Amino acid sequence: MESNPVLLESKSSPINLLNEMQQLRLLGHLCDVTVSVEYQGVRAEFPAHKAVLAATSKFFKEVFLNEKPVDGPRSNVFLNEVQVADFASFLEFVYTARVEVEEDRVQRMLEIAEKLKCLDLSETCFQLKKQMLESVLLELQNFSESQNSEEEGAARPSVAPAAEAEQEPPDSPASGPGRGASPEGPAAKSKEKT
Numbered sequence: 001m002e003s004n005p006v007l008l009e010s011k012s013s014p015i016n017l018l019n020e021m022q023q024l025r026l027l028g029h030l031c032d033v034t035v036s037v038e039y040q041g042v043r044a045e046f047p048a049h050k051a052v053l054a055a056t057s058k059f060f061k062e063v064f065l066n067e068k069p070v071d072g073p074r075s076n077v078f079l080n081e082v083q084v085a086d087f088a089s090f091l092e093f094v095y096t097a098r099v100e101v102e103e104d105r106v107q108r109m110l111e112i113a114e115k116l117k118c119l120d121l122s123e124t125c126f127q128l129k130k131q132m133l134e135s136v137l138l139e140l141q142n143f144s145e146s147q148n149s150e151e152e153g154a155a156r157p158s159v160a161p162a163a164e165a166e167q168e169p170p171d172s173p174a175s176g177p178g179r180g181a182s183p184e185g186p187a188a189k190s191k192e193k194t
Contacts, residue, residue, distance in 0.1 A: 018095060024049070033047070050075065056094040086109060090116065
């Protein structure tokens with residue numbers, strides 16, 4: 001009798017794999033490529049793993065699949081016009097699936113993601129920019145609504161009492177003692193002053 005197949009799946013393995021690759025990179029172990037970046041005279045070198053870069057970036061995949069074996073065991077890739085901080089953030093993202101950057105750098109991260117053809121980072125930046133835009137629009141809407149309600153609130157008190165006074169003549173029953181007004185209406189008070 002044949003038994004049914006069962007699925008053995010680890011939920012933690014992808015995260016553990018990324019964490020271990022990040023540790024190996026940070027320690028410089030098993031790195032087989034050095035990426036040199038330069039922007040406006042500032043230059044830095046980053047050791048990394050071809051397999052990780054190729055798996056996360058179509059740009060690097062194309063570079064590594066097209067390189068000649070005479071390059072030796074360790075390759076070098078040069079990137080001009082890429083800021084050191086941005087590439088460091090890019091590497092952190094591809095090795096950990098997360099990175100913390102300042103809001104004003106999100107656009108630059110999107111640009112580097114597009115330049116290096118990293119779909120995951122590109123989608124992440126796009127979603128974050130969309131959330132930031134929605135948040136700004138919501139704040140503007142709330143501000144606009146609060147301004148409108150303040151303007152309406154400021155306009156109502158000055159208009160409403162004058163309108164009520166014009167509608168009710170002083171000798172009408174509505175202005176009598178039953179409504180809480182004094183028996184002496186505005187006409188009586190004005191006589192006293194003269």
